[in-house]
Amino acid sequence: MAKQVARREFLKRVGVGTGAAALFGSGTAMAQTHDHTASSPRQQEIDWEAMDHHHEMGIQTFLDNIDQDDNYWRQPLEYTLDGDTKxxxxxxxxxxxxxxxxKAFPAYAYNGMIPGPEIRVTEGERVRILVHNEMNQSTAVHWHGIDVPNDQDGVPFITQPVIKPGETYTYxxxxxxxGSHMYHSHHNSLEQVVGGLLGAFIIEPxxxxxxxxxxxxYTLILNDTFLGFTLNGKSFPYTQPLKAKLGERIRIRYMNEGLMEHPMHLHGMPMRVIAKDGYNLPAPYLCDTVAISPGERYDVLVEARAPGIWAFHCHVLSHAENRNGMFGMVTVLIVEE
Ligand SMILES: [Cu+2]
Incomplete structure (x- = not known):
């Protein structure tokens, strides 16, 4: 009997049946996500004019919001120097x-933002990171993709003690x-990472x-589930466009911190994939869709050779559009003449 109860409780906690909101003890997380679960086209009566209007309003909101989010593209986190150590x-x-x-969700954050601030350093530099835990639960930070000594790997009870509430820990x-790496929680990670303790850690050669x-x-961090479908912590129409002048070349660093694969599709111009998980590819290749699995990073180059506003979105369409219009993992690439 006790076993059955425990199993039911477990299923509830991992979100089976009751929805992911159970993890946060709040009904808001699922209640506020879009209706993206419909599994087949619905052929019943439809007010097509109202539907078109909703779609158009979403686009208008997106256009009106361009450049209204100063922190959408994260700035490198500031540091102090202790000798040569950053x-x-x-x-x-x-x-x-x-x-x-x-549309607010209970979440966790590094320095008050999701994703956390970008950490950007140069290969060979010594870094020290002080992690202050002001949450109501323990945590630890894993440096995903970075070749660190074992005792800096950030896995509680294997390489370090947990960082308890109120404590500071030094890496x-x-x-x-x-390469393009990440940092994120490695404790209660389903809740903590997907719930917001994630960020980019870029090491320039x-x-x-x-x-x-x-x-x-540009760095685009993908996330899903508890906070909905987001690009850099925001969902369409509150994502920001990528911009280039005709003839420019842009780099996009994709990072997936969510639980699902997201094939990111760019209209109008191919992407040249140059690196996977921070490692340069011996033979870069062209494509128009890059599938990024959880934990993966892909670096691509885009030659901005066609002027216009080009749609740019996850091609799992239930992450991007429904009857109310586009939502979630959608943005655009604007190529200006
Ligand atoms: Cu997706």
Whole structure:
């Protein structure tokens, strides 16, 4: 009997049947997500004019919101120097996060934002990161993709004690391998990572010899489930466009911190995939859709050769559009003449 109860409780906690909201003890998470679960086209009566209007309003909201979110493209986190060591500070908090105005979710955040601030250093530099835990539960930080010594790997009870509420823990290592990496919680990680404790950790190569020259460098962090379908913590129409001038070359670093695969599809121009998980590919390849699985990173180059506003979205369409219009993992690439 006790076993059955435990199993039921477990299923409830992992979100089976009752929805993911159970994890946060709140009904808001599921109640406020869009109706993206419909599994087949519905052929019943439809007010097509109202539907078209909703779609158009979403696009208008997106256009009106361009450049209205100064922190959508994360700025590198500031640091202090202790000798040659770059010292960063991350503070973990329980917060309410809005993926769009009026749509707030109980969440966790580094330095008050989801994704957390970008950490950007150069290959070979020594970094120290002070992690202050101001949440109501323990945590730990894993440096995903970075070649750290075992005791800096951030896995509680294997390589370190948990960082309890109120405690500060210090990580220190050399940023050994260049590439697009991530940092995120490695404790109660289903809730903590997908719930917001995630960020980009970019290590630029010490030598620029093998680096592509680019005019813009964008990072797009994908997330799903508890906070809905988001690109850099926001869902369409509150995502921001990527921008390029005709003839420019942009780099996009995709990072997936969610639980699902997201094939990101760019209209109008191909993407050249140059790196996977921070490692440069021996033979870059062209494509128009890049499927990014949980934990993966892909770096791509786009030659902005066609002017216009080009749709750019996850091609699992239930992550991107429904009868009310586009939502979730949708943005655009604007190529200006
Ligand atoms: Cu998707």
């Amino acid at each position: 010292v960063f500070e991350l503070t973990c908090n329980n917060i309410e996060w809005e993926t769009e105005p009026g 220190e290592f050399i940023a050994a391998n260049a 010490a030598s620029q010899r093998d680096e592509p020259v680019v005019d813009q460098d």
